Amino acid sequence: MEFSFEEHPHKRLNILTGDWILVSPHRTKRPWQGKVEDAAITERPRYDPQCYLCPGNKRSDGSTNPNYKAPFAFTNDFSSLLTDTPDGGLNVKGLLQAKSEKGICRVVCFSPRHDLTIPQMDIENIVEVIELWKKEFQELAKNEWIKYIQIFENKGDIMGCSNPHPHGQIWSQSSVPVEPEKETIQFKKYFEQNSRSILADYLIEEERSKERLVCENEHFIALVPFWAVWPYECIIISKKQVQYTHQFNVEETIALAEILKALTIKYDNLFDTSFPYSSGIHQAPVNDGDHLEWHWHMHFYPPLLRSATVKKFMVGYEMMANPQRDITAEQAAKKLRELPAVHYLSK
Numbered sequence: 317m318e319f320s321f322e323e324h325p326h327k328r329l330n331i332l333t334g335d336w337i338l339v340s341p342h343r344t345k346r347p348w349q350g351k352v353e354d355a356a357i358t359e360r361p362r363y364d365p366q367c368y369l370c371p372g373n374k375r376s377d378g379s380t381n382p383n384y385k386a387p388f389a390f391t392n393d394f395s396s397l398l399t400d401t402p403d404g405g406l407n408v409k410g411l412l413q414a415k416s417e418k419g420i421c422r423v424v425c426f427s428p429r430h431d432l433t434i435p436q437m438d439i440e441n442i443v444e445v446i447e448l449w450k451k452e453f454q455e456l457a458k459n460e461w462i463k464y465i466q467i468f469e470n471k472g473d474i475m476g477c478s479n480p481h482p483h484g485q486i487w488s489q490s491s492v493p494v495e496p497e498k499e500t501i502q503f504k505k506y507f508e509q510n511s512r513s514i515l516a517d518y519l520i521e522e523e524r525s526k527e528r529l530v531c532e533n534e535h536f537i538a539l540v541p542f543w544a545v546w547p548y549e550c551i552i553i554s555k556k557q558v559q560y561t562h563q564f565n566v567e568e569t570i571a572l573a574e575i576l577k578a579l580t581i582k583y584d585n586l587f588d589t590s591f592p593y594s595s596g597i598h599q600a601p602v603n604d605g606d607h608l609e610w611h612w613h614m615h616f617y618p619p620l621l622r623s624a625t626v627k628k629f630m631v632g633y634e635m636m637a638n639p640q641r642d643i644t645a646e647q648a649a650k651k652l653r654e655l656p657a658v659h660y661l662s663k
Protein backbone atom coordinates (compact mmCIF):
# COMPACT_ATOMS: atom_id res chain seq x y z
CA MET A 317 0.00 0.00 0.00
CA GLU A 318 1.37 3.42 -0.96
CA PHE A 319 1.03 6.47 1.30
CA SER A 320 -1.60 8.98 0.15
CA PHE A 321 -2.17 12.49 1.54
CA GLU A 322 -5.84 12.09 0.69
CA GLU A 323 -6.38 8.90 2.64
CA HIS A 324 -3.80 8.34 5.32
CA PRO A 325 -3.23 10.12 8.64
CA HIS A 326 -0.22 12.42 8.59
CA LYS A 327 1.32 15.47 10.23
CA ARG A 328 1.85 18.83 8.51
CA LEU A 329 4.13 21.68 9.57
CA ASN A 330 2.86 25.24 9.95
CA ILE A 331 5.90 27.13 8.63
CA LEU A 332 4.59 30.41 10.09
CA THR A 333 4.46 29.19 13.70
CA GLY A 334 6.63 26.07 13.71
CA ASP A 335 3.65 24.07 15.09
CA TRP A 336 2.54 20.70 13.72
CA ILE A 337 -1.05 19.62 13.03
CA LEU A 338 -2.57 16.16 12.59
CA VAL A 339 -4.58 15.45 9.42
CA SER A 340 -6.94 12.44 9.42
CA PRO A 341 -8.65 12.45 6.01
CA HIS A 342 -10.17 8.97 6.47
CA ARG A 343 -12.35 10.34 9.29
CA THR A 344 -14.53 12.57 7.07
CA LYS A 345 -16.75 9.54 6.52
CA ARG A 346 -17.80 9.30 10.16
CA PRO A 347 -21.46 10.10 11.02
CA TRP A 348 -22.32 13.29 12.94
CA GLN A 349 -24.35 13.02 16.13
CA GLY A 350 -22.74 15.94 17.93
CA LYS A 351 -23.89 19.47 18.67
CA VAL A 352 -25.96 21.31 16.07
CA GLU A 353 -26.11 25.13 16.35
CA ASP A 354 -29.16 27.26 15.62
CA ALA A 355 -29.03 28.67 12.11
CA ALA A 356 -28.01 32.33 12.26
CA ILE A 357 -30.64 34.89 11.35
CA THR A 358 -29.50 36.63 8.16
CA GLU A 359 -32.28 39.22 7.88
CA ARG A 360 -31.25 42.43 9.60
CA PRO A 361 -32.60 45.98 9.38
CA ARG A 362 -30.50 48.73 7.74
CA TYR A 363 -30.70 50.65 11.01
CA ASP A 364 -31.36 49.31 14.51
CA PRO A 365 -32.37 51.89 17.16
CA GLN A 366 -31.07 49.53 19.88
CA CYS A 367 -27.60 49.08 18.31
CA TYR A 368 -24.79 50.97 20.03
CA LEU A 369 -22.75 51.00 16.79
CA CYS A 370 -25.38 52.50 14.47
CA PRO A 371 -24.96 56.21 13.53
CA GLY A 372 -26.50 58.70 15.95
CA ASN A 373 -27.10 56.08 18.67
CA LYS A 374 -26.00 56.26 22.31
CA ARG A 375 -23.11 54.10 23.44
CA SER A 376 -22.74 52.42 26.84
CA ASP A 377 -20.29 55.07 28.09
CA GLY A 378 -22.95 57.73 27.55
CA SER A 379 -21.43 59.24 24.39
CA THR A 380 -23.34 59.47 21.10
CA ASN A 381 -22.06 58.18 17.77
CA PRO A 382 -21.78 60.86 15.08
CA ASN A 383 -24.05 60.53 12.10
CA TYR A 384 -21.21 58.84 10.23
CA LYS A 385 -21.50 58.06 6.51
CA ALA A 386 -18.15 56.27 6.00
CA PRO A 387 -16.27 53.73 8.18
CA PHE A 388 -15.99 55.06 11.72
CA ALA A 389 -13.45 54.30 14.50
CA PHE A 390 -13.58 55.00 18.21
CA THR A 391 -11.86 53.79 21.38
CA ASN A 392 -13.57 50.69 22.81
CA ASP A 393 -15.79 51.55 25.79
CA PHE A 394 -14.79 48.20 27.30
CA SER A 395 -11.12 48.09 26.28
CA SER A 396 -9.14 44.99 27.27
CA LEU A 397 -6.00 47.14 27.47
CA LEU A 398 -5.62 50.61 28.95
CA THR A 399 -3.11 53.43 28.42
CA ASP A 400 -2.83 54.46 32.06
CA THR A 401 -1.75 51.08 33.46
CA PRO A 402 1.22 51.70 35.80
CA ASP A 403 4.45 49.74 35.21
CA GLY A 404 4.62 46.70 37.44
CA GLY A 405 5.27 43.02 37.58
CA LEU A 406 6.10 39.93 39.52
CA ASN A 407 8.89 37.40 39.39
CA VAL A 408 9.12 34.82 42.13
CA LYS A 409 12.20 32.67 41.43
CA GLY A 410 11.13 32.53 37.77
CA LEU A 411 8.13 30.43 38.84
CA LEU A 412 5.47 33.09 39.15
CA GLN A 413 5.93 35.73 36.46
CA ALA A 414 3.71 38.61 35.39
CA LYS A 415 4.21 41.97 33.68
CA SER A 416 1.93 44.97 33.29
CA GLU A 417 0.68 45.53 29.76
CA LYS A 418 -0.46 48.83 28.27
CA GLY A 419 -2.54 49.28 25.16
CA ILE A 420 -5.22 51.07 23.17
CA CYS A 421 -8.24 49.20 21.78
CA ARG A 422 -10.21 50.70 18.91
CA VAL A 423 -13.46 49.66 17.24
CA VAL A 424 -13.97 50.10 13.48
CA CYS A 425 -17.55 50.15 12.16
CA PHE A 426 -17.32 49.06 8.53
CA SER A 427 -20.24 51.21 7.38
CA PRO A 428 -23.29 53.03 8.73
CA ARG A 429 -25.40 50.12 7.50
CA HIS A 430 -26.38 47.67 10.27
CA ASP A 431 -27.03 44.90 7.73
CA LEU A 432 -24.05 45.00 5.33
CA THR A 433 -21.19 42.57 5.82
CA ILE A 434 -17.98 42.69 3.72
CA PRO A 435 -19.19 40.22 1.02
CA GLN A 436 -22.20 42.49 0.40
CA MET A 437 -20.37 45.82 0.46
CA ASP A 438 -19.26 47.71 -2.69
CA ILE A 439 -15.56 47.66 -3.53
CA GLU A 440 -15.29 51.42 -2.92
CA ASN A 441 -16.71 50.99 0.59
CA ILE A 442 -14.32 48.13 1.37
CA VAL A 443 -11.48 50.38 0.15
CA GLU A 444 -12.68 53.00 2.69
CA VAL A 445 -12.41 50.37 5.45
CA ILE A 446 -8.84 49.49 4.37
CA GLU A 447 -7.92 53.19 4.25
CA LEU A 448 -9.22 53.59 7.80
CA TRP A 449 -7.22 50.51 8.91
CA LYS A 450 -4.09 52.17 7.43
CA LYS A 451 -4.79 55.50 9.13
CA GLU A 452 -5.58 53.99 12.53
CA PHE A 453 -2.48 51.77 12.35
CA GLN A 454 -0.19 54.70 11.55
CA GLU A 455 -1.75 56.89 14.26
CA LEU A 456 -1.34 54.16 16.90
CA ALA A 457 2.25 53.46 15.80
CA LYS A 458 3.13 57.09 16.59
CA ASN A 459 3.10 56.04 20.26
CA GLU A 460 6.64 54.76 20.69
CA TRP A 461 5.66 52.43 23.52
CA ILE A 462 3.32 50.51 21.19
CA LYS A 463 5.14 47.50 19.74
CA TYR A 464 2.37 45.59 18.00
CA ILE A 465 -1.00 46.39 16.41
CA GLN A 466 -3.58 43.67 15.69
CA ILE A 467 -6.46 44.39 13.31
CA PHE A 468 -9.15 41.70 13.47
CA GLU A 469 -12.81 40.86 13.03
CA ASN A 470 -15.04 38.39 14.87
CA LYS A 471 -17.96 37.75 12.54
CA GLY A 472 -21.05 35.96 13.77
CA ASP A 473 -22.32 35.25 17.26
CA ILE A 474 -20.80 31.76 17.31
CA MET A 475 -17.41 33.49 17.12
CA GLY A 476 -18.29 35.47 20.24
CA CYS A 477 -19.23 38.64 18.39
CA SER A 478 -21.30 40.75 20.79
CA ASN A 479 -22.98 43.03 18.24
CA PRO A 480 -24.20 42.07 14.73
CA HIS A 481 -23.40 45.52 13.28
CA PRO A 482 -20.47 44.74 10.92
CA HIS A 483 -17.34 45.94 12.68
CA GLY A 484 -13.79 44.97 13.52
CA GLN A 485 -11.32 45.83 16.22
CA ILE A 486 -7.76 47.08 16.55
CA TRP A 487 -5.82 46.15 19.66
CA SER A 488 -2.42 47.78 20.06
CA GLN A 489 -0.07 47.00 22.92
CA SER A 490 3.30 47.47 24.58
CA SER A 491 4.64 43.99 23.76
CA VAL A 492 4.40 41.56 20.82
CA PRO A 493 1.79 38.86 21.58
CA VAL A 494 2.36 35.11 21.21
CA GLU A 495 1.25 34.35 17.60
CA PRO A 496 3.01 37.26 15.83
CA GLU A 497 6.06 36.62 18.04
CA LYS A 498 6.21 32.98 16.84
CA GLU A 499 5.83 34.19 13.24
CA THR A 500 8.58 36.78 13.67
CA ILE A 501 10.95 34.03 14.80
CA GLN A 502 10.03 31.82 11.80
CA PHE A 503 10.28 34.74 9.32
CA LYS A 504 13.69 35.73 10.73
CA LYS A 505 15.11 32.21 10.68
CA TYR A 506 14.22 31.77 7.01
CA PHE A 507 15.33 35.28 6.02
CA GLU A 508 18.73 34.85 7.67
CA GLN A 509 19.32 31.61 5.75
CA ASN A 510 17.85 32.58 2.37
CA SER A 511 17.66 36.41 2.26
CA ARG A 512 14.06 35.85 1.14
CA SER A 513 10.59 36.00 2.66
CA ILE A 514 9.38 32.53 3.63
CA LEU A 515 5.89 33.43 2.36
CA ALA A 516 7.22 34.64 -1.01
CA ASP A 517 8.91 31.27 -1.53
CA TYR A 518 5.84 29.42 -0.21
CA LEU A 519 3.69 31.32 -2.77
CA ILE A 520 5.91 30.08 -5.61
CA GLU A 521 5.15 26.49 -4.57
CA GLU A 522 1.42 27.17 -4.23
CA GLU A 523 1.27 28.86 -7.66
CA ARG A 524 3.04 25.84 -9.13
CA SER A 525 0.66 23.23 -7.71
CA LYS A 526 -2.54 25.38 -7.69
CA GLU A 527 -4.12 22.66 -5.52
CA ARG A 528 -4.88 24.91 -2.60
CA LEU A 529 -5.68 28.18 -4.43
CA VAL A 530 -9.17 29.63 -3.85
CA CYS A 531 -9.01 32.92 -5.79
CA GLU A 532 -6.41 35.42 -6.89
CA ASN A 533 -5.89 38.74 -8.64
CA GLU A 534 -2.87 40.68 -9.84
CA HIS A 535 -1.68 41.56 -6.34
CA PHE A 536 -3.10 38.99 -3.89
CA ILE A 537 -3.72 35.26 -3.52
CA ALA A 538 -6.29 33.60 -1.26
CA LEU A 539 -5.59 29.94 -0.49
CA VAL A 540 -6.13 27.22 2.06
CA PRO A 541 -2.70 26.94 3.68
CA PHE A 542 -1.03 23.51 3.53
CA TRP A 543 -1.09 23.45 7.36
CA ALA A 544 -4.71 24.68 7.80
CA VAL A 545 -6.33 23.73 11.09
CA TRP A 546 -9.90 25.03 10.72
CA PRO A 547 -12.06 23.22 8.11
CA TYR A 548 -12.14 26.13 5.61
CA GLU A 549 -9.26 28.18 6.95
CA CYS A 550 -7.77 30.58 4.39
CA ILE A 551 -4.89 32.98 4.15
CA ILE A 552 -4.60 36.02 1.89
CA ILE A 553 -0.98 36.75 0.96
CA SER A 554 0.26 39.81 -0.92
CA LYS A 555 2.33 39.00 -4.02
CA LYS A 556 4.56 41.97 -3.22
CA GLN A 557 6.43 41.56 0.04
CA VAL A 558 5.53 44.43 2.36
CA GLN A 559 5.48 44.71 6.13
CA TYR A 560 2.43 46.95 6.54
CA THR A 561 -0.97 47.61 4.92
CA HIS A 562 -0.11 51.30 4.40
CA GLN A 563 2.65 50.23 1.99
CA PHE A 564 -0.01 49.15 -0.53
CA ASN A 565 -0.59 51.79 -3.24
CA VAL A 566 -4.01 52.78 -4.63
CA GLU A 567 -4.14 49.94 -7.15
CA GLU A 568 -3.03 47.33 -4.63
CA THR A 569 -5.55 48.60 -2.08
CA ILE A 570 -8.37 48.14 -4.59
CA ALA A 571 -7.05 44.65 -5.34
CA LEU A 572 -7.10 43.87 -1.60
CA ALA A 573 -10.73 45.05 -1.38
CA GLU A 574 -11.55 42.84 -4.38
CA ILE A 575 -10.00 39.71 -2.95
CA LEU A 576 -11.61 40.33 0.46
CA LYS A 577 -14.98 40.51 -1.24
CA ALA A 578 -14.32 37.51 -3.50
CA LEU A 579 -13.21 35.26 -0.63
CA THR A 580 -16.02 36.24 1.75
CA ILE A 581 -18.63 35.73 -1.02
CA LYS A 582 -17.31 32.19 -1.47
CA TYR A 583 -17.55 31.71 2.30
CA ASP A 584 -21.21 32.85 2.37
CA ASN A 585 -21.99 30.63 -0.63
CA LEU A 586 -20.45 27.55 1.00
CA PHE A 587 -23.44 26.87 3.28
CA ASP A 588 -25.83 29.64 2.06
CA THR A 589 -25.34 31.52 5.30
CA SER A 590 -23.58 34.63 6.61
CA PHE A 591 -20.40 32.69 7.24
CA PRO A 592 -18.83 33.24 10.68
CA TYR A 593 -15.08 33.60 11.13
CA SER A 594 -12.30 35.30 13.01
CA SER A 595 -10.01 37.13 10.61
CA GLY A 596 -6.91 39.15 11.31
CA ILE A 597 -4.17 41.01 9.47
CA HIS A 598 -0.65 40.04 10.48
CA GLN A 599 1.82 42.88 10.03
CA ALA A 600 5.34 43.40 11.37
CA PRO A 601 5.82 44.73 14.92
CA VAL A 602 6.18 48.53 15.11
CA ASN A 603 8.77 50.83 16.74
CA ASP A 604 11.24 47.97 16.53
CA GLY A 605 13.48 48.48 13.48
CA ASP A 606 12.95 47.41 9.88
CA HIS A 607 11.71 43.80 10.03
CA LEU A 608 12.69 43.14 6.41
CA GLU A 609 11.90 39.45 7.01
CA TRP A 610 8.18 40.13 7.55
CA HIS A 611 5.54 39.53 4.86
CA TRP A 612 2.00 40.93 5.12
CA HIS A 613 -0.83 38.39 5.25
CA MET A 614 -4.35 37.95 6.55
CA HIS A 615 -5.78 34.87 8.29
CA PHE A 616 -9.38 33.61 8.24
CA TYR A 617 -10.34 31.04 10.86
CA PRO A 618 -13.94 29.87 10.28
CA PRO A 619 -15.47 27.28 12.64
CA LEU A 620 -18.17 25.74 10.40
CA LEU A 621 -17.50 22.11 9.55
CA ARG A 622 -20.17 20.63 7.31
CA SER A 623 -23.21 22.95 7.31
CA ALA A 624 -24.43 26.27 8.74
CA THR A 625 -25.22 24.48 11.99
CA VAL A 626 -22.30 22.13 12.66
CA LYS A 627 -19.28 23.77 14.23
CA LYS A 628 -15.80 22.46 14.87
CA PHE A 629 -14.53 22.70 18.43
CA MET A 630 -10.92 22.51 19.53
CA VAL A 631 -11.20 19.97 22.33
CA GLY A 632 -9.68 16.75 23.65
CA TYR A 633 -6.63 15.78 21.62
CA GLU A 634 -6.39 19.36 20.32
CA MET A 635 -6.10 20.79 23.82
CA MET A 636 -3.87 18.00 25.08
CA ALA A 637 -1.63 17.41 22.06
CA ASN A 638 -2.04 19.44 18.85
CA PRO A 639 -4.77 20.58 16.44
CA GLN A 640 -6.30 17.97 14.17
CA ARG A 641 -8.46 18.15 11.04
CA ASP A 642 -10.41 15.68 8.89
CA ILE A 643 -11.03 17.33 5.52
CA THR A 644 -7.69 18.03 3.83
CA ALA A 645 -6.57 21.53 2.79
CA GLU A 646 -6.75 20.37 -0.86
CA GLN A 647 -10.36 19.15 -0.52
CA ALA A 648 -11.41 22.38 1.22
CA ALA A 649 -9.72 24.55 -1.43
CA LYS A 650 -11.35 22.61 -4.28
CA LYS A 651 -14.78 23.06 -2.72
CA LEU A 652 -14.27 26.82 -2.19
CA ARG A 653 -12.73 27.28 -5.64
CA GLU A 654 -15.70 25.70 -7.40
CA LEU A 655 -18.32 27.87 -5.64
CA PRO A 656 -19.94 30.71 -7.63
CA ALA A 657 -18.35 34.17 -7.47
CA VAL A 658 -21.79 35.82 -7.08
CA HIS A 659 -23.32 36.10 -3.60
CA TYR A 660 -26.20 33.66 -3.03
CA LEU A 661 -28.54 36.46 -1.85
CA SER A 662 -28.01 38.59 -4.95
CA LYS A 663 -28.83 35.85 -7.44
Ligand SMILES: [Zn+2]
Binds near residue numbers: 367368369429481
Ligand atom coordinates in the same frame (compact mmCIF):
# COMPACT_ATOMS: atom_id res chain seq x y z
ZN1 LIG B 1 -26.03 48.88 14.05
Ligand SMILES: [Zn+2]
Binds near residue numbers: 332499598613615
Ligand atom coordinates in the same frame (compact mmCIF):
# COMPACT_ATOMS: atom_id res chain seq x y z
ZN1 LIG C 1 0.12 35.11 10.52
